[in-house]
Amino acid sequence: MKLTERLEKVASLVPKSTSMADIGTDHGYLPLALLEEGKVERAIACDINRGPLERAREHIISVGREKDIALRLGGGLSVLEKGEVDGVVIAGMGGLMMRDILEADIDKAQALRWLVLQPQNHVADLKRYLSTHHFRVLREEMALEDRQLYEMFLAAPGEMEPVTLLEGEIGVTAAYRQHPLFPLHIRKLIRKRDFLINGVAEDSSNERNRLRRAQAVEEKKRLEALL
Numbered sequence: 001m002k003l004t005e006r007l008e009k010v011a012s013l014v015p016k017s018t019s020m021a022d023i024g025t026d027h028g029y030l031p032l033a034l035l036e037e038g039k040v041e042r043a044i045a046c047d048i049n050r051g052p053l054e055r056a057r058e059h060i061i062s063v064g065r066e067k068d069i070a071l072r073l074g075g076g077l078s079v080l081e082k083g084e085v086d087g088v089v090i091a092g093m094g095g096l097m098m099r100d101i102l103e104a105d106i107d108k109a110q111a112l113r114w115l116v117l118q119p120q121n122h123v124a125d126l127k128r129y130l131s132t133h134h135f136r137v138l139r140e141e142m143a144l145e146d147r148q149l150y151e152m153f154l155a156a157p158g159e160m161e162p163v164t165l166l167e168g169e170i171g172v173t174a175a176y177r178q179h180p181l182f183p184l185h186i187r188k189l190i191r192k193r194d195f196l197i198n199g200v201a202e203d204s205s206n207e208r209n210r211l212r213r214a215q216a217v218e219e220k221k222r223l224e225a226l227l
Contacts, residue, residue: 009152013154021044021089023090027056029059035068050073098119114138134157137160140175160172193219197217
């Protein structure tokens with residue numbers, strides 16, 4: 001099963017396991033690829049919408065893997081029993097939605113051995129949530145696909161120091177700073193600060209905006225020091 005660059009990086013973070021669940025599976029490509037690689041022995045493909053789940057069913061049947069992959073219709077972790085799988089992949093949705101999924105079934109989430117998360121946005125908010133809710137980030141990864149930079153990471157139940165939003169944006173593992181795409185990642189964060197700085201006058205009469213601008217200026221300095 002040939003995956004996109006983004007999903008290949010997601011798959012690379014999955015530890016060798018007996019079982020896993022793909023939350024929001026869409027076409028079922030990821031669990032099929034993990035089975036082919038021998039990374040997992042069985043999988044559960046889950047989606048809140050019936051259409052994507054039926055497409056996944058067609059792909060799974062076409063390669064004769066229907067005995068190895070169960071299909072579940074429903075949202076988040078609600079379709080899983082506590083302790084039913086070793087880990088879950090949640091990819092391709094917003095970071096705040098992922099946070100809400102974990103919060104809604106926190107007991108199930110804490111019973112997992114691992115979680116691979118690939119948020120489309122609000123990456124820092126998600127890392128901050130994990131750091132304050134008894135999860136730790138073990139490994140971070142990036143992928144460049146169609147000129148879009150994607151971030152993903154492996155987490156597990158455990159403890160880590162609470163991270164600030166800036167730390168969450170930059171990355172919380174030392175190895176991440178050696179990633180070939182790290183300079184591109186940092187330049188993207190700098191452009192985000194430039195947008196805010198250029199959009200607010202230094203002598204703005206709005207105190208909130210002045211404070212936000214001053215914070216962006218300080219954060220830009222910290223980011224530029226990483227290049």
